[in-house]
Amino acid sequence: MIPLVQIDNLTVSFPIGRRVFGPPPMLKAVKGVSLSIPKGSFVGLVGESGSGKTTLGRAILKASPISEGKITFDDGTRRYDIGTMSKAQERDFRTQAQLIFQDPYAALSPRMTVRDIIAEPLELLGITNTREDTDARVREIAGKCRINLEHLRRYPHAFSGGQRQRISIARTLAAGPKLVVADECVAALDVSIQADILNLLKQLQRDLDLTYLFISHDLSVVAHVCDYVAVMYLGEIVEEGPTRQIFANPQHDYTKSLLAAIPSLDPDQRSRVVQFERGTVTVEG
Amino acid sequence: MSLLTVQDLTIRFKTDEGLITAVEDVSFDIEPGEVLGLVGESGSGKSVTAKALMQLNGWNTVYDPASKIILHGDPDVDVLSLRRERDMLPIRGGQISMIFQEPMASFAPALTVGKQMVEQLQIHTKMSKAQAKELSIEMLDRVGITEPARRFDQYVFEYSGGMRQRAMIAMALTTKPRLLIADEPTTALDVTIQRQVIDLMKELITDFGMSILFITHDLGVIAQTADRVAVMYLGRILEKGPVRDVLRTPAHAYTRGLLNALPDLDNLDAPLTPIPGDIPSPLERPAGCVFHTRNAELAPGSRYETEVPPMSEVRPGHFAALFPEDV
Known part of the structure; x- marks a missing residue:
C-alpha cells in the first residue's frame, strides 16, 4: 500500500548567525529522518522540547526548509514532491494538508467573527465562489466540529479554551484536507476539555477520512489516540512502531526514560527514572 | 499546631464589568513539614489563593472582611491585616x-x-x-x-x-522560609526534567523540614508529591483530604470527573471521558454548588442547584462539599 506521506532521509538545518567569509554554522534540527504515514492512520510523534518534532511536522507542510532528502505526498489521485513544488502546486497542496495550532488563544484573530475565521481559508484558496456556498460549507464544518451555529456571529473572546480549539479545528478542516498535522493541539487545554477534543479528533477522522500526524510531548495522550508512534530525540527518530508495542516493550533507553518519568496516579507506586546520558544538538561548520 | 490557617478566604476583583469573585469561602490548614497540594483547572482560583498568602494580588483585589490568613508563630500574624509594605517584608521572601x-x-x-x-x-x-x-x-x-x-x-x-x-x-x-509556595513549578518542564525536580523537592522537604503549598493542574504530580490535597473549582474547595484517600476513593463528582478524563497508561482501551459542558464564566457563577451545571450525576431540581453544600466529613480527615445525606 502506498503511504499518504513518505519521508526519506530528511534533514532540516538552520543557519546560526552570520559570517563575513564562508557559510555560517548550521544547526541540524532534523537529521536523516525517514517515516511513512499510511493513509487513514493516526501517527504520533513524541519527544521533548528541542527534539525536532515540530520542525519535522512543519517540513511536511513546506513551512520549514528541506536541506536534504525528500518528502512526497500521494493520495492516489494527486502527487506532490514537497521540496520541489511550483507555486501553483503549492496552492493546490494547501487544500490537501493543514495544521492545527497549539494555543487556541493565539490562533484566532480577535477582530474576526467565528464565521469569518472558518470561511477565510475557503476564500483564500478559492474553494467556494459565492457567499452562499461559503456559508453552507462553514455551517457544515461547524456542525461536524460541534460548534453551536448560533455562535458563528460572535467573536472569539466570548469562548472558553475548549470552544476556541473546536473553532480552530473547524478552520483547519474547512478546506477539506486529507492530512492534518496537529502540533501539541491539547497541550494548552485543561484535562476535562482535553478528553473532549481528543474524542472529537477521532470522530472527525472517521467522518472525513483524515490522516493525522499528532505531535505531542505527552505520552499518555499519544498512547490513547495514536495507532503508530515515532519517538524523536535530538533530531532523529530513535524508535518507532505500533503504539501498543512501543508502550508495552520500549527498546531505546530514551523511550524507557520518558515512560518512567510520567508521574503515576498511585502515590505508592513510583518507578525510578532509567539513567540516560543526555546529548546535545550538533552544530556543524 | 498548624503553621498556617486560612479561614473563609473570599477574594474579589474590581473590574469594568463589576466585582468578580475569584475565591469563595476557602479554608485550609498547613501543618509543619507537610506538602499540601492544591489542584484545579485554569480559572479555579488556585494561584489567586496562593498569592493572597503573601498579599501579591493586584491593586484591584478586594479581600472580604471575614477572611483570615493566620501565620502561626510567636506571635501569630494575620497576613491580611498588614497594611504597610514594611510589615510585609519579613513575611514576603522571609517566612x-x-x-x-x-x-x-x-x-x-x-x-x-x-x-x-x-x-x-x-x-x-x-x-x-x-x-x-x-x-x-x-x-x-x-x-x-x-x-x-x-x-x-x-x-x-x-x-x-x-x-x-x-x-x-x-x-x-x-x-x-517556613513555607514554600510552588506555583506550577514543573509545568513548563519536559517529563524527565520534571521528575528530577520533583525528586529534588522531596529531598529538600526531608532536609529542611519546611512546609510546601504545591499548586498544579496535574493530578499525577500531586500523587507523587503531596501528603494532603485540596481540589478547587471556580474559586471553591470541593474536596480535601489525605492524598491516597482522595485519589483512590474520590467523594465529589468533580474529582471523579477529573480522574476519569485523564488518559490511563495501564488501560489503553478505556475511553476518555470528558466532564460535560464548559467552565462557566466568572461573571455568571452558578448558584448553589458551583459544579452543579456540569454534574451529570445530579437529578434535576436537586438541593445543589440552590443551596451551597457544606464541607462534610466523608472519612476521617477527608472532606467534600456534599450535603450530609449524600455522604
Whole structure:
C-alpha cells in the first residue's frame, strides 16, 4: 500500500548567525529522518522540547526548509514532491494538508467573527465562489466540529479554551484536507476539555477520512489516540512502531526514560527514572 | 499546631464589568513539614489563593472582611491585616517564599544569578556579602547544579530549563522560609526534567523540614508529591483530604470527573471521558454548588442547584462539599 506521506532521509538545518567569509554554522534540527504515514492512520510523534518534532511536522507542510532528502505526498489521485513544488502546486497542496495550532488563544484573530475565521481559508484558496456556498460549507464544518451555529456571529473572546480549539479545528478542516498535522493541539487545554477534543479528533477522522500526524510531548495522550508512534530525540527518530508495542516493550533507553518519568496516579507506586546520558544538538561548520 | 490557617478566604476583583469573585469561602490548614497540594483547572482560583498568602494580588483585589490568613508563630500574624509594605517584608521572601512556573521570567535577565541571590539575602538577613555568596554557592550545589562557583557568575540565559528551576528553588530556600509556595513549578518542564525536580523537592522537604503549598493542574504530580490535597473549582474547595484517600476513593463528582478524563497508561482501551459542558464564566457563577451545571450525576431540581453544600466529613480527615445525606 502506498503511504499518504513518505519521508526519506530528511534533514532540516538552520543557519546560526552570520559570517563575513564562508557559510555560517548550521544547526541540524532534523537529521536523516525517514517515516511513512499510511493513509487513514493516526501517527504520533513524541519527544521533548528541542527534539525536532515540530520542525519535522512543519517540513511536511513546506513551512520549514528541506536541506536534504525528500518528502512526497500521494493520495492516489494527486502527487506532490514537497521540496520541489511550483507555486501553483503549492496552492493546490494547501487544500490537501493543514495544521492545527497549539494555543487556541493565539490562533484566532480577535477582530474576526467565528464565521469569518472558518470561511477565510475557503476564500483564500478559492474553494467556494459565492457567499452562499461559503456559508453552507462553514455551517457544515461547524456542525461536524460541534460548534453551536448560533455562535458563528460572535467573536472569539466570548469562548472558553475548549470552544476556541473546536473553532480552530473547524478552520483547519474547512478546506477539506486529507492530512492534518496537529502540533501539541491539547497541550494548552485543561484535562476535562482535553478528553473532549481528543474524542472529537477521532470522530472527525472517521467522518472525513483524515490522516493525522499528532505531535505531542505527552505520552499518555499519544498512547490513547495514536495507532503508530515515532519517538524523536535530538533530531532523529530513535524508535518507532505500533503504539501498543512501543508502550508495552520500549527498546531505546530514551523511550524507557520518558515512560518512567510520567508521574503515576498511585502515590505508592513510583518507578525510578532509567539513567540516560543526555546529548546535545550538533552544530556543524 | 498548624503553621498556617486560612479561614473563609473570599477574594474579589474590581473590574469594568463589576466585582468578580475569584475565591469563595476557602479554608485550609498547613501543618509543619507537610506538602499540601492544591489542584484545579485554569480559572479555579488556585494561584489567586496562593498569592493572597503573601498579599501579591493586584491593586484591584478586594479581600472580604471575614477572611483570615493566620501565620502561626510567636506571635501569630494575620497576613491580611498588614497594611504597610514594611510589615510585609519579613513575611514576603522571609517566612514564606514562592517559586513560579516560568523561571526565565522570575530572574532579571541583565543581572547574574549570583547577584540576585546575594541581593535577597542582604534584604532578609544580616549576612555580609561574602557570607551571602558562600551560602548561595553552597545552596546551588545542594540543588544539584554542577560547578556552582562558575554558575554563580552566569546569567539565566546560560542555564537550561531544569537548571533555572533548580536555581529558583535554591534562591527561595536560602532565607530558610517556613513555607514554600510552588506555583506550577514543573509545568513548563519536559517529563524527565520534571521528575528530577520533583525528586529534588522531596529531598529538600526531608532536609529542611519546611512546609510546601504545591499548586498544579496535574493530578499525577500531586500523587507523587503531596501528603494532603485540596481540589478547587471556580474559586471553591470541593474536596480535601489525605492524598491516597482522595485519589483512590474520590467523594465529589468533580474529582471523579477529573480522574476519569485523564488518559490511563495501564488501560489503553478505556475511553476518555470528558466532564460535560464548559467552565462557566466568572461573571455568571452558578448558584448553589458551583459544579452543579456540569454534574451529570445530579437529578434535576436537586438541593445543589440552590443551596451551597457544606464541607462534610466523608472519612476521617477527608472532606467534600456534599450535603450530609449524600455522604
